[in-house]
Amino acid sequence: MRAIQITEFGGPEVLHEAELPDPVPGPGEVLVEVDHAGINYADTHAVEDSYLSRTELPLVPGGEIVGRTGDGRRLVALLPRNGGYAQRAAATEALAHEVPDEVTDGQALALIVQGVTAWHLLRTCARLVPGESVVVHAAAGGTGSLAVQLAKSYGAGRVIATASNERKRDLALELGADIAIDAAPEDLEERLVEANGGHKVDIVLEMTGGPVFDASLAALARFGRLITYGLASRVPPTPVAPASLMAHSRTVTGFWLAHCLRRPGMFREPLGELLGMTVKGDLTPRVGGVYPLSRAADAHTDLRARRTWGKLVLDVRQ
Structure with a gap:
């Protein structure tokens, strides 16, 4: 599968496209065919190993994905071990939520972390x-x-x-x-x-x-x-x-x-409320930029330079 991988720490220049094996889901996980991945400011810290949790190499960055499972479910998921900048990802069912038809991929990605x-x-x-x-x-x-x-x-x-x-x-x-x-x-x-x-x-x-x-x-x-x-x-x-x-x-x-991820009521429940507000039109997540997977480094450059607004998204299909 195509993915963005880093083999050394640094800035956007260390983000490179690579061909990697498909991930293998473990217990309580499901394989997701990724359509879009979210980009967070925290990703820039992970790439340079300056985040609250330490980063191990090699790394496929990205903690947010939206896509479909083998049985056709459309899920937005948080990946606690990164791996989102890729065509496929193993998502934990407990950190995934079905996406209503009225909510776009970009909107769902805006809600799951931010x-x-x-x-x-x-x-x-x-x-x-x-x-x-x-x-x-x-x-x-x-x-x-x-x-x-x-x-x-x-x-x-x-x-x-x-x-x-x-x-x-x-x-x-x-x-x-x-x-x-x-x-x-x-x-x-x-x-x-x-x-x-x-x-x-x-x-x-x-x-x-x-x-x-x-x-x-x-x-x-x-x-x-x-x-x-x-x-x-x-x-x-x-x-x-x-x-x-x-x-x-x-x-x-x-x-x-x-x-919040392992405390009852602190993740899926707020996410469900926010998805519901979006369906009703009471909340409008804004997508400020969509980049093809191959331009992940450009997205990080723009984000760090404060040239962006709203949610940034990688189109993994491009």
Whole structure:
């Protein structure tokens, strides 16, 4: 089968097309003929071995697939051991969900990691109360574009989006954000407070790290919650002193979807809810780019350069 494989760690340049044997499903697994694979920012970390979990070589990247089983079922699946950038993949039944006919492949791929992550950021971690203000960084991205919509659906009083350019800010407004501001870290604290009518904010969903994390924490109101779920800048933030959290009754919470996969009710159930919302038209996952399998390196290059928006997808059939 055709696949993208890496045999050394690095940037997009280490992604190469290869001919590999078909995977052999183990107990509780099913072989899926892959039509499309999802691309996540986490994939760029896996390729350079800078993710939370260590990567072993050789590696076929990719944790999200949608395709059909031998008995004709159309499934979207999360692959805990990667392997998605390929024509076939062995998927764990417990981490797979049938896709309604009304949902496209790209929409299903947008929901399985980024959608479920956005759900948990707001529901499990932030415990959003109707009327609270929510800051969504990278609001035009895969997770951010869904978090904006879900925050409004769950009753947020004001959704403040940040994005790196005007086109992305316009998209965030189209998705329901009340205001969209520049994501640059300089004077970000002041801009967040100004965007919230001069008041500090209740919730921040943050995945950049570095000075963006620092400014977001400083912009939190009393009893505010900052949820960190990524380090896209690859720059660590300033260490947080417990006394500074106590002084303002602020909370910093980390989130990693992998911790939900073996806990009852924390993966398939939110995914099912999101698929249902998409069928009803209450949620609109956006696909920002479809690349042929052979151009996986280009997709990673564009993603790391912040040239993309929405969900990125590999067409494995091309």
